[in-house]
Amino acid sequence: MKLVVKILKNLPFRCSQCGKRYKQKANLNRHLRYECGIVPKYKCPYCSHMTKRKFSLKMHIGVVHNVVVDCDSIQ
Numbered sequence: 001m002k003l004v005v006k007i008l009k010n011l012p013f014r015c016s017q018c019g020k021r022y023k024q025k026a027n028l029n030r031h032l033r034y035e036c037g038i039v040p041k042y043k044c045p046y047c048s049h050m051t052k053r054k055f056s057l058k059m060h061i062g063v064v065h066n067v068v069v070d071c072d073s074i075q
């Protein structure tokens with residue numbers, strides 16, 4: 001897959017803890033601060049999906065369950 005190779009080449013910043021790759025150092029830093037090693041705490045009310053961020057839970061609910069939720073209503 002050409003596309004995959006291209007993506008990896010364009011993502012030179014790699015997290016040394018989990019191996020996730022990022023295009024920009026700022027994104028890697030954000031990952032280290034807010035994502036890496038942090039236990040997912042937002043749980044989807046419709047299935048067993050768990051996520052670390054409200055925003056991604058909102059995305060998940062919208063895409064998978066076809067429900068639009070307000071970020072503020074997520075506990």
Ligand SMILES: [Zn+2]
Nearest residue numbers: 015017018036
């Ligand atoms: Zn990481």
Ligand SMILES: [Zn+2]
Nearest residue numbers: 044046047049
């Ligand atoms: Zn779900």
